[in-house]
Amino acid sequence: MKRKLFCLLALCALLTLTACARESKPLPACEELAKAVVSGQAFTPDLYELKATKLQKLLDVTEADYTDAYATVDASHATAEAVLVLTAPDSAGAQQLAEKLEAYRLDTLAQYQGYRPEEAPKLNAAKVYTHGLQCVLVIAPDQDQAKADCEALWNR
Amino acid sequence: MKKGAACLLALLLALSPLTGMADQCLHARKRGNDFSAALPAHEPVDETYYTQAVLLGDSLCWTLDTCDTIPTIDLRFVIGQSPVGARGFHNIEWGEEKITMVEYVRRVQPRVLFVMLGSNGLDYDTSASVLRDYHALLDELLNAAPDTELVLISVPPVRENITVKKYAYFTNGRVEAFNTGLLALAESHGVYYLDIYAPFLNAQGDNADHLYIATDGIHMTPAGADLFAAQLAAHAPLLEGEMKE
Numbered sequence: 220m221k222r223k224l225f226c227l228l229a230l231c232a233l234l235t236l237t238a239c240a241r242e243s244k245p246l247p248a249c250e251e252l253a254k255a256v257v258s259g260q261a262f263t264p265d266l267y268e269l270k271a272t273k274l275q276k277l278l279d280v281t282e283a284d285y286t287d288a289y290a291t292v293d294a295s296h297a298t299a300e301a302v303l304v305l306t307a308p309d310s311a312g313a314q315q316l317a318e319k320l321e322a323y324r325l326d327t328l329a330q331y332q333g334y335r336p337e338e339a340p341k342l343n344a345a346k347v348y349t350h351g352l353q354c355v356l357v358i359a360p361d362q363d364q365a366k367a368d369c370e371a372l373w374n375r
Numbered sequence: 376m377k378k379g380a381a382c383l384l385a386l387l388l389a390l391s392p393l394t395g396m397a398d399q400c401l402h403a404r405k406r407g408n409d410f411s412a413a414l415p416a417h418e419p420v421d422e423t424y425y426t427q428a429v430l431l432g433d434s435l436c437w438t439l440d441t442c443d444t445i446p447t448i449d450l451r452f453v454i455g456q457s458p459v460g461a462r463g464f465h466n467i468e469w470g471e472e473k474i475t476m477v478e479y480v481r482r483v484q485p486r487v488l489f490v491m492l493g494s495n496g497l498d499y500d501t502s503a504s505v506l507r508d509y510h511a512l513l514d515e516l517l518n519a520a521p522d523t524e525l526v527l528i529s530v531p532p533v534r535e536n537i538t539v540k541k542y543a544y545f546t547n548g549r550v551e552a553f554n555t556g557l558l559a560l561a562e563s564h565g566v567y568y569l570d571i572y573a574p575f576l577n578a579q580g581d582n583a584d585h586l587y588i589a590t591d592g593i594h595m596t597p598a599g600a601d602l603f604a605a606q607l608a609a610h611a612p613l614l615e616g617e618m619k620e
Contacts, residue, residue: 263589263590264590264596265589265590265596265597267441267442267597269441270443272443273441273443292441293589294438294441294442294596294597294600295437295438295589295590295591295594295595295596295597295599296434296437296438296441296589296594297589297590297591297593297594298590330454333454333455334434334454334455335591
């Protein structure tokens with residue numbers, strides 16, 4: 220009985236350590252992740268790196284809400300294509316950023332349904348991916364590829 | 376002497392309601408400028424110039440906003456806005472209120488007002504029809520802000536090999552006809568006309584490449600926004616105290 224209990228405790232300790240190790244794996248820089256996603260897509264040629272102030276206005280966040288960020292969008296708005304990556308200071312902040320990104324997706328969807336309805340499928344398929352404190356929204360032609368590119372960097 | 380002045384004042388007051396046309400002529404005369412041609416180039420104005428300026432537009436201005444190309448200008452653009460919409464649609468935020476573009480101009484009284492509209496309309500209607508709507512808008516803007524320097528900005532060229540697939544008649548021929556009419560409208564109302572059509576064409580050569588006009592054939596790329604801003608800075612009407620030798 221004692222042996223079984225000891226084994227169970229040891230297993231728990233091992234799992235905890237593994238989880239800690241995964242948590243402590245450093246996150247990629249937002250710019251690196253965004254550029255990896257962009258390189259895997261057949262994006263519009265007019266992707267433009269947003270200024271920090273513009274990103275803050277777009278997502279209704281402040282500088283204190285993230286520790287790192289990188290965003291690139293189709294500045295001509297001929298398409299809705301965009302890659303927005305942010306790292307939060309803590310897990311509550313990450314949850315909030317994920318919600319902000321989803322709100323951006325929904326707002327953009329509402330806007331493009333009247334303006335350019337052919338972009339709606341891309342916006343419907345778009346997802347917010349989170350890993351630890353990092354949150355990513357990709358509005359892209361190939362969502363599976365975008366997810367794979369994010370995971371490749373998160374798990375390297 | 377006082378009697379003479381009073382008579383003159385009474386005469387002026389009596390004449391003042393005489394239609395917008397008289398106002399427009401006065402508008403043109405008081406400035407003594409030549410409105411028969413596009414604004415000439417000068418040394419570019421700096422960003423402080425735009426702190427006194429409003430730019431009204433449609434989705435063509437979206438790139439300027441996203442790229443923050445002219446950060447100091449008061450940019451008010453609405454996706455899908457036409458000259459009709461600028462007069463009648465309550466889509467500009469004013470606190471909790473939504474007001475029309477014309478009403479916004481009336482309340483702000485900017486020193487300079489740039490207007491870039493017309494693209495929404497040319498995609499499905501004739502240039503003559505869009506110009507009629509623009510004429511009505513211009514009359515309202517002049518009444519709303521009689522002391523404002525008004526600048527009508529031409530519609531830039533389209534990549535018609537793309538546009539005609541969606542809008543059969545949205546060609547550069549139609550854009551050129553509209554811009555010609557816009558210049559005439561500016562002249563008749565004594566306001567300025569800024570040509571960005573030719574610079575976009577010249578910069579693009581055959582207008583077939585994608586440097587300045589986006590993949591939808593209509594909107595500006597970031598490089599196009601930079602070109603637009605450069606044209607604005609080099610042709611903006613010089614205000615009193617800023618006239619250069």
